[in-house]
Amino acid sequence: MxxxxxxxxxxxxxxxxxxxxxxxxxxxxxxxxxxxxxxxxxxxxxxxxxxxxxxxxxxxxxxxxxxxxxxxxxxxxxxxxxxxxxxxxxxxxxxxxxxxxxxxxxxxxxxxxxTATDKYGASTYCVEGGATNWDVYTTLFRKYGVTIPAGSxxxxxxxxxxxxxxxxxxxxxxxxxxxxxxxxxxxxxxxxxxxxxxxxxxxxxxxxxxxxxxxxxxxxxxxxxxxxxxxxxxxxxxPPPRVWLSNVAWAWGDLIKEPEDFHRLVKNFGAFFAAHSGKDETVYRGLFSILKLTHRSNGNVVLLSQWDEDDPAPLDHFLAAMEAGMKTKATVQTFSAGGLFLPFPDKRRQMPWFQATMTLNGSGDNQRGKYKSAYHRTTFTTRQIDSFWEWLTKPDPEGEFGQTLVQIDSYGCRINARNPTEAAIPQRDSILKLQYQTYWTDPAKDSLHLDYLRGLYQDVYKATHGIPEIDTDTDGAYVNYPDTDLGTVGQKNPVYPRLYYKHNYTRLQKTKKTWDDKNVFHHAQSITLPS
CATH class of the missing domain: 3.30.465.10 (Uridine Diphospho-n-acetylenolpyruvylglucosamine Reductase; domain 3)
Structure with missing residues (x-):
């Protein structure tokens, strides 16, 4: 360094x-x-x-x-x-x-x-490095009628x-x-x-x-x-002219009475996307769904979905598949549960795409936060669901964990159509992407939240030594959700290079040597020069 x-x-x-x-x-x-x-x-x-x-x-x-x-x-x-x-x-x-x-x-x-031109004279859409997602979406849509598949x-x-x-x-x-x-x-x-x-x-x-x-x-x-x-x-x-948005929830009070319903919901979600996330998927490529497994003190487990075709029947089929075998019935979610939510009194609503993007466009409050991530290539094991249940139902006498959750995003389809080495991001056969999150405001509560999230994460991945190991049922972690618990530069055998970059890390190190051989650009989890 x-x-x-x-x-x-x-x-x-x-x-x-x-x-x-x-x-x-x-x-x-x-x-x-x-x-x-x-x-x-x-x-x-x-x-x-x-x-x-x-x-x-x-x-x-x-x-x-x-x-x-x-x-x-x-x-x-x-x-x-x-x-x-x-x-x-x-x-x-x-x-x-x-x-x-x-x-x-x-x-x-x-x-x-x-609009601009690249070095070879071809027309491009040019985005400066300080632009926000909202700058990108509003300008590309209003001026040119196009978009890029980026974050919310x-x-x-x-x-x-x-x-x-x-x-x-x-x-x-x-x-x-x-x-x-x-x-x-x-x-x-x-x-x-x-x-x-x-x-x-x-x-x-x-x-x-x-x-x-x-x-x-x-x-x-x-x-x-x-x-x-x-x-x-x-x-x-x-972008699609219109999309359907859905936001439904299951009350924790009901799930506590019917623990099997929690297990069934998580199994249903994982099984559906295991069946509908292949690179050649045709019916459900237009479905993006997020299951928010909140801590019980939040009140509800929430399912938010976007469907980009006019016929809502496939969306309705998906929502019915989520409740299959459950005694607990879904309600409409009208308050925030860990970020994105829809303040509407109906379970699904069709809106123009740009309005839907504005509706979902939330970054949350400025608070203290800790995050972890994982790619999953298969549906959840019973042991993993048991870990979710155990940690998300822990007592919260101080009311600290109302903003703690495991967010499970659908993944795959056209993402998985690329070769793992074609781009530097190598995870190209996953079906789910998980983000573990906790938020708080009091610095005195740092250890409470950090220890909780570490314990949850390590327990979920206990079978692979506390991390979402690559090339197993899981496939590492997302570099844009960095987590220094995965090791830092200078530590012995940090796992972040393997979990973020898999087998692409050697080429990244070679590129680093060529373009930044004095290591001018570095941080706690940066790409290191080859030894």
Whole structure:
């Protein structure tokens, strides 16, 4: 790992020659950024991300205004001997942007979404690294009538979301976000030169540039450089005109009386998607569903679904399949249970797609949080469901776990149509994606929540030594839901490289060596240089 005091002089840095510019010709502009120092009323806010567990005291925060400013800002930080970290939307689940005495390069004012051309002259949709999901959806839809299959939380930054792979409610039909990526424009530090590199999907095979492009299709943020822009192919999907939304729930009070109903519900959900998540699935590609196994103190277990065709019969069949064999009957869910919810008095409602996207577009409150994740390739075992039940029904006398849940997202279909090495994100035969979450506000309760979530997670995966081991019934964890319990740089045998990247890690390390051989860009779970 590079020392915090690495300097431009020690790297032999010099400004690189200008590369071929895209249509917007960002590189020709003068610097338009701002520097935020301690004492500025913006400093505390810009030094802290969405997760209130983490904050830092950087020497300053540089709000990059354009390409020229991002290059200058990075070079200046290195000239000063200060470590740079990169912030887009600020939603990193761990403290990877924290940077005491260093420099946070904040891209949040670079949020343009427009048509452009890539380095080969082809038309693209260009998304700047500081754009949020909401910037992307509103502009692509209103101006061009298209979209990308990315996440639902409106304030998540595209800069980090996309390079981690990116998925959302349209992914079962259209694949991952990066499956539509054509080019990435990155400020790199290669061979001692700070310059903009435009890496394309169609660059020569095995070239350093193609490796750099590939690394941004699931290699995670903060590893290779400062992402200025993503270029998406001009054939990205049109959204459906309308979708059906459904939000139903089962009261914990009823489930406690009928424990078998909880087991049956989880089994039904897993079995349905085991049967309808293959790469050649046709009927249910347009269904995305989330089962929220909340802690009993929340009140309800919730099932939220989006169906993107006009005929609601398949959605109704799915909802009936979820209740098959249960005595407990579903009700309408009209209050939040761990994030997304629909405040409607009916079990399903058809809406224009854009209105539905606005309805589901929630990021939640700024609180303290901890997260874990897992890919599942098969339905749940009885032992795993027993673990969910045991931990989610534990007493909560202090009322701390009302915002604790296991969120189970449907996955697969077109996501699974790709080869595991085609993009850096390798999990291409899973049917479910799990996110373990807990939220709180009092720092004195940190240990209570961290210990609880660790215990739940380790118990669910007890058969594979407390982690969702790869190439078994499970298949690792999601790099965009980072979890430092999986190990950090410098620890002996951390498991995060294997769980996030599987067999793609060696190529990512090779790419790191080529494009960042001084390890300028690093954090607690970054890709390490090969030994």
């Amino acid at each position: 590079a020392a915090a005091g690495v300097s431009a002089a020690s790297l032999g840095l010099a400004a690189g020659p200008a590369a071929a510019e895209p249509a917007e010709s960002e590189g020709s502009k003068v610097s338009e950024g701002q520097t935020v120092f301690p004492g500025d009323p913006r400093y505390q806010t810009l030094g802290q991300g969405f997760n209130q567990r983490f904050s830092s005291t950087p020497a300053y925060i540089r709000l990059a205004g354009n390409e020229a400013d991002a290059v200058t800002g990075l070079k200046t930080a290195l000239d000063q001997g200060r470590r740079p970290t990169i912030r887009g939307g600020g939603h990193c689940y761990e403290g990877f942007v924290d940077n005491d005495k260093g420099v946070i390069l904040d891209l949040s004012t670079m949020r343009g979404v427009r 939380c409106y304030s998540v930054g595209a800069g980090g979301h996309i390079c981690g792979g990116g998925y959302g409610l349209l992914s079962r039909r259209h694949g991952l976000t990066v499956d539509h990526l054509a080019q990435v424009d990155v400020v790199t530090v290669r061979g001692g030169r700070v310059e903009v590199t435009r890496a394309h999907r169609d660059d020569p095979k095995d070239s350093p540039e193609q490796d750099l492009f590939w690394a941004h299709t699931g290699g995670g943020g903060g590893n290779f450089g400062v992402v200025l822009r993503y270029h998406f192919r001009h054939d990205i999907p049109e």
